[in-house]
Amino acid sequence: MIKPLALAALVLSSLGTTALASVEQANTFLAVGDVDAAIETLEKQPKEAGAALLLAKIYLSFDADEAEDWIDSALKASPDDADVQFVYARVMVAQAQGSVFSALKYAKKARKAMTRAVELAPENITYLKFLMNFYLFAPSIAGGDTDKARELAEQLRGLDDVEGLLADFSIAQRQEDEVKQAAVLAEALKTHAGDSRVHTLAGFRQMQDEDYGAAFEQFLLATAEEASTEPQQMSYLTAIYQQGRAADIGGIHVEAGIQALEQYLTLAPYHYDLPSRDWASYRLANLLAVNGEKARAETIYASLKNTHNEKLRKELKAR
Numbered sequence: 001m002i003k004p005l006a007l008a009a010l011v012l013s014s015l016g017t018t019a020l021a022s023v024e025q026a027n028t029f030l031a032v033g034d035v036d037a038a039i040e041t042l043e044k045q046p047k048e049a050g051a052a053l054l055l056a057k058i059y060l061s062f063d064a065d066e067a068e069d070w071i072d073s074a075l076k077a078s079p080d081d082a083d084v085q086f087v088y089a090r091v092m093v094a095q096a097q098g099s100v101f102s103a104l105k106y107a108k109k110a111r112k113a114m115t116r117a118v119e120l121a122p123e124n125i126t127y128l129k130f131l132m133n134f135y136l137f138a139p140s141i142a143g144g145d146t147d148k149a150r151e152l153a154e155q156l157r158g159l160d161d162v163e164g165l166l167a168d169f170s171i172a173q174r175q176e177d178e179v180k181q182a183a184v185l186a187e188a189l190k191t192h193a194g195d196s197r198v199h200t201l202a203g204f205r206q207m208q209d210e211d212y213g214a215a216f217e218q219f220l221l222a223t224a225e226e227a228s229t230e231p232q233q234m235s236y237l238t239a240i241y242q243q244g245r246a247a248d249i250g251g252i253h254v255e256a257g258i259q260a261l262e263q264y265l266t267l268a269p270y271h272y273d274l275p276s277r278d279w280a281s282y283r284l285a286n287l288l289a290v291n292g293e294k295a296r297a298e299t300i301y302a303s304l305k306n307t308h309n310e311k312l313r314k315e316l317k318a319r
Contacts, residue, residue, distance in 0.1 A: 022041055022042060022045045023042065023045075023054055025041050026042045030270035033265070033270065033281075035058060035308065036306075038058060038270070039055065039058060042055045042058075049074045049077035049078045049081075049084070050074075052070045052071070052073040052077070053070070053071070053074040053078075053087060055067075055070040056068075056070040056071035056074060057271075057272055058270070058272075060090060060091055060272045061308070062308040062309060062310070063308070064091060064095050064098055065095075067094065068092075068095060071084070071087055074087070082117045082120035082121040082124065083117075085113045085117035086113070086114065086127055086130070089109075089113035090110075090130070090272070092107070092113060093107070093110045096142075103142070104142055107143060108142065111138075111142075114134060118131050123159060125156065125159055125231055128152055128156055128159075129167070132149050132152035132153055132167060133149075133170060135148040136149040136170060137174060146171075149171065152167070153167035153168060153170075160229075160231075162188065162192050162197055162198060163197075163231070165187065165198075166197060169185060169188075169201065181205075185201065189202060194221070194224060194225045195225075195232065196222040196223065196225070196235040197232060197235040199218045199239065200235040200236075200238055200239045200242070203216075203219040203239065207242070207246065212249060213252055215246045215250075216243055216246040216253055216256075219246060220239075222235060222236060222239035223239050223243075234271075234273060234274065237264065237268045237274055238274060238275060240260050240263055240267070241260070241261070241264045241268070241274075241279075242275075243256065243257060244260045244261035244264065244280065244283050244287065245275075247260070254287050254290050254291050258287045261280050261281075262284065264280050265280055265284070278304055278308075278309050279309065279312060281300050281303070281304060282301075282304060282316070285297040285304075288300070304316060
């Protein structure tokens with residue numbers, strides 16, 4: 001079982017009453033997937049740091065330029081807020097990935113902001129993981145540093161043994177060491193069976209191998225026990241979506257896949273690190289069509305015509 005993540009936790013405690021109400025209303029819209037209504041609500045408070053921060057988080061999923069505008073506003077208002085620094089780093093990474101000529105500039109800004117976020121909240125696992133992965137996967141000219149990545153992996157292990165194992169897996173992945181990856185995953189499954197993060201990783205590995213039945217079983221195991229911490233909850237929700245994705249791509253467990261995606265759409269809030277609710281709806285429509293519920297499927301397809309996700313728009317046009 002899982003309790004839905006509270007998007008209200010994204011709100012800065014320093015918000016005024018009007019801005020707080022605006023963010024809470026926006027979160028209500030996000031909980032049901034109405035991104036446009038959330039944006040409209042928040043843009044009525046353009047000078048409020050909390051509204052600007054949440055707008056940056058929303059736009060991060062589909063418009064890095066807009067996200068940059070809003071996170072710049074939040075950073076000016078709250079430069080010593082760890083979450084603001086973290087989201088700024090995320091936006092800078094997104095900009096670096098989408099830019100040829102300015103990638104190095106954005107990457108340096110990302111490293112600086114992410115380092116600051118970790119300084120402000122040194123035991124935040126999400127921040128530590130992101131900084132570790134930056135050091136691990138960024139080119140050296142942009143600040144990549146395998147030794148620093150290993151140091152952060154040790155810090156993660158000190159906070160949470162599972163996160164330490166996942167960090168070891170990422171390092172082995174970066175080194176393209178298939179034997180080490182398999183060994184780390186086997187150890188994690190043996191010592192931390194039932195942890196949503198471990199089974200979700202195992203499911204992704206099976207998806208890469210196109211063994212959709214085995215992947216489905218791992219994603220099912222990822223939701224078998226209660227998720228208490230935020231990292232576990234994120235993996236738990238991801239695994240629910242991935243059950244539906246495995247069913248859709250693999251053409252297996254159609255009814256179970258439908259139930260999983262319906263559950264995901266009920267539980268999952270809008271979050272840039274969670275699978276898109278629009279993609280969940282699309283895969284749900286695909287499975288409904290296979291299951292003979294074509295009218296319901298067509299209604300869902302029609303509801304997605306204004307999706308912000310460019311790749312999904314292409315999928316819809318191609319069907």
